[in-house]
């Protein structure tokens with residue numbers, strides 16, 4: 001009952017209309033207690049088609065607004081997010097189960113990308129290129145692309161939307177968002193904040209930013225609609241394989257951010273105090289439900305016992321529970337029972353293959369039988385086999401011993417995913433090798449921090465089965481625009497490139 005009132009007051013506070021979260025057919029549960037906290041209505045196929053049509057119309061108006069003016073809209077949105085950070089962060093916690101500082105951190109990530117995008121709105125630079133022909137000039141321009149479909153996962157229910165939306169909006173593209181069916185409330189809260197920003201900004205076209213609640217069918221409609229030139233999708237590799245193929249069929253663009261199986265290497269020279277804290281945050285933080293969570297740990301045999309003993313202490317003492325009722329909790333629940341059962345299956349498989357498992361059991365002292373709290377699992381594995389090769393969205397850390405750095409590096413790269421990675425070392429040879437062409441094959445390679453918790457300034461994404469997409473910082477904006485290369489002749493002759501002669 002208390003949670004229900006909490007949710008109601010947050011949603012009312014940010015301006016969500018009550019009929020958006022009461023009386024619908026889709027039940028929304030909080031993983032904190034397992035109780036139903038709202039009932040939302042799915043968008044129907046007609047409304048999806050209509051929303052895409054509106055978005056297409058909005059594009060024609062929005063693309064003609066100067067980019068810095070579009071940046072002004074994102075600035076206003078950032079202000080709305082700042083003002084609502086406390087409530088929205090709490091709602092993230094209620095809907096995903098992550099601890100409050102991470103819930104608030106997620107909203108901070110939204111604010112940060114808005115700030116980044118505002119600056120970017122004056123920096124959508126094209127190049128001027130030297131032409132080989134006399135009295136000619138070459139240049140490129142970046143133009144808006146069209147409506148952008150955004151499909152997001154439950155674990156970062158609002159930040160991942162904002163990485164895409166803030167960039168897309170300054171780039172001149174309307175956005176259509178299908179949030180995870182597990183986390184529609186945070187999306188509705190963001191929808192209301194966008195509406196406030198639209199009202200304050202004045203002059204934004206209708207349909208600039210749309211939220212479509214529902215299941216896979218809605219995502220499929222976005223993926224298949226020729227009016228949507230780009231879809232950014234975050235989720236499992238299995239999902240990405242379907243989305244990527246379907247987009248390719250109609251030559252649409254994809255930004256895919258899929259599974260990670262992130263590893264760290266702990267070298268003999270590592271600062272173990274620092275490594276221990278970094279590993280704990282990356283492996284048990286967010287209950288192992290980040291795509292950047294640490295899942296594989298390679299520890300040098302000289303350091304192995306010392307580090308693993310201390311890790312076991314952390315695993316035995318880390319506080320698990322409802323983050324709303326205790327400020328010292330560091331590990332919240334898993335998202336649902338499916339995730340819990342999958343974790344148990346995978347641990348059973350690991351045991352069968354010789355894995356020594358500490359933890360991983362259901363955390364029963366929490367007074368919520370319908371919720372799924374677990375002790376994070378530390379699994380000493382005899383090798384990189386079986387479940388170590390796959391991503392399980394749960395707090396399972398596989399630990400493996402190594403003797404030779406090159407062997408550890410080879411094992412590090414010998415998985416199909418390529419999102420994030422890190423090394424703990426103070427040896428410049430090892431560090432530089434890890435970052436070199438022959439080093440980590442991931443999109444993110446860190447030194448003396450864990451693989452998770454990236455800032456928005458860098459491009460976020462990974463290689464191989466992670467899908468290759470890049471979002472947020474650096475030049476990720478280019479994916480949301482189309483490039484036009486122009487050659488301009490300001491002379492009176494017509495010299496042809498490559499010295500071709502063609503006299504008529």
Ligand code: UN1
Pocket residue numbers: 109155156160234289290291292451452453454455
């Ligand atoms: C995700 O789990 O999908 O780097 C994104 C991180 C966060 C984003 C994770 N900034 O861990």
